[in-house]
Amino acid sequence: MSAADEIYKNLVQDILKHGIWDKEQAVRTVWADGTPAYTKSVICKQVSYDNTEVPILTTKRVPWKSAIHELLWFYVKRTSDCAYLDQNKVTIWKEWTNDSNNIGKAYGYQLGKPVMINGKMTNQVHHLIDQLKNNPASRRHVISLWDIDELDQMELYPCVWNNQWIVKQGRLYLIVNARSNDIGLGNPFNVFQYYVLQRMIAQITGYQLGTLTFNLNDAHIYERHMEPLQEQITKDSYPAPEFWINPEINDIDDFTIDDFKLIDYQHHPSMRLEIAI
Numbered sequence: 001m002s003a004a005d006e007i008y009k010n011l012v013q014d015i016l017k018h019g020i021w022d023k024e025q026a027v028r029t030v031w032a033d034g035t036p037a038y039t040k041s042v043i044c045k046q047v048s049y050d051n052t053e054v055p056i057l058t059t060k061r062v063p064w065k066s067a068i069h070e071l072l073w074f075y076v077k078r079t080s081d082c083a084y085l086d087q088n089k090v091t092i093w094k095e096w097t098n099d100s101n102n103i104g105k106a107y108g109y110q111l112g113k114p115v116m117i118n119g120k121m122t123n124q125v126h127h128l129i130d131q132l133k134n135n136p137a138s139r140r141h142v143i144s145l146w147d148i149d150e151l152d153q154m155e156l157y158p159c160v161w162n163n164q165w166i167v168k169q170g171r172l173y174l175i176v177n178a179r180s181n182d183i184g185l186g187n188p189f190n191v192f193q194y195y196v197l198q199r200m201i202a203q204i205t206g207y208q209l210g211t212l213t214f215n216l217n218d219a220h221i222y223e224r225h226m227e228p229l230q231e232q233i234t235k236d237s238y239p240a241p242e243f244w245i246n247p248e249i250n251d252i253d254d255f256t257i258d259d260f261k262l263i264d265y266q267h268h269p270s271m272r273l274e275i276a277i
Contacts, residue, residue: 004055004191005237007047011183012229015042015221029276031224037276039220048213049195053240055212056192056262059232061270064262066090067193075125075197076255078112080104088257095277096155106154110145128165129252132205136167160190165201166210173210174198181216184225184273190214196260199245204252225273238266 001009019040029037049055056062069090077084080102082093096103105113111124122130124143131141142165145158162177176194181187195212202209221229246259 001237002058002240003049003053004057004240005059007049007055008057008059008188009233011045011047011187011219012221012233014045015040015183015219016226016230018042019221029222031274031276038223040223040226041218041220043218045216045219046213047191047216048211049191050211051195051198051209054192054243054262055195056241056265057188058238058240058265058267059235060188061267062188062192063270064192064265065257066092067189068196068257068260070189071193071197072255072257074108074111075200076253078108078123078125080106080109095275098155103155104153105147105150106156106158107145110147110150110158111143125252129201129204132165132167132172132201132207139166141165141167159186160194163194167207168210170208171210172198172202172205172207173213174201175213175215177215178217180218181214181220182276183219183221184229185275187216187219196243196245199243200249200252200255203245203247204250222274222276228271228273232268232271235268239264241265 019042021038021040023038027036027038031037056064069085069088070092073079073084082097082101082103085093093103098104113123114121115123117127128141128143131138142162144162146161151157159180160176160178164175166173174194178190181190191214198209198212242263244261244263249255249259
């Protein structure tokens with residue numbers, strides 16, 4: 001079994017066996033039919049990937065190009081305008097897109113907005129790369145998508161809200177913090193795309209890959225996802241695929257979808273899971 005499939009299987013089993021229901025609460029999320037979307041959760045779950053293989057599931061198809069498109073929208077385009085997603089037929093944000101075809105001051109907006117740091121006008125992404133190159137020993141390599149002054153102007157509060165980068169002995173480590181993680185739909189997407197981001201940043205800054213770690217503060221499975229996930233984790237996995245990234249790219253702003261290839265990705269069919277909104 002591939003490492004990603006094994007980690008995912010253990011995570012799903014842990015939640016199903018030890019998770020805590022929220023059925024006594026007035027939950028925010030609902031299904032399309034208007035009924036409450038209850039979940040079972042484990043609190044403060046940590047999962048880590050050694051990055052010796054690509055962390056993408058094979059027990060179902062993960063739409064990897066859509067995952068990279070969302071990543072590029074956030075970290076390269078650095079905008080909340082959904083035009084880029086529309087151009088590339090990515091529909092994952094449709095439930096949270098406002099009448100102006102954007103998601104408010106969330107995600108890409110926070111990454112792209114001008115900030116003054118040490119007397120220099122920059123943005124969070126460019127500042128991170130500059131500091132990784134020129135001040136690698138720092139323990140302040142942090143990107144935050146949680147601006148408390150602008151939360152009420154976001155269509156959805158950021159779920160993956162913070163990440164920290166650490167350089168040790170020539171390796172670049174990434175820790176991703178999620179306040180909330182939908183294990184059925186969001187988690188497989190998030191794990192793969194942050195692996196891709198780590199590969200991008202490591203290439204630009206000249207470091208080898210360290211580990212990728214996710215801290216999942218509320219790791220949950222929606223009630224209507226439980227039966228499909230129980231079936232999914234019984235499937236035999238395939239070997240992990242290979243991932244190619246264009247070695248010629250040395251500037252974060254130059255990456256496009258054509259600079260990535262997922263090679264020999266064998267997988268079971270896609271799974272249709274209802275979206276809680």
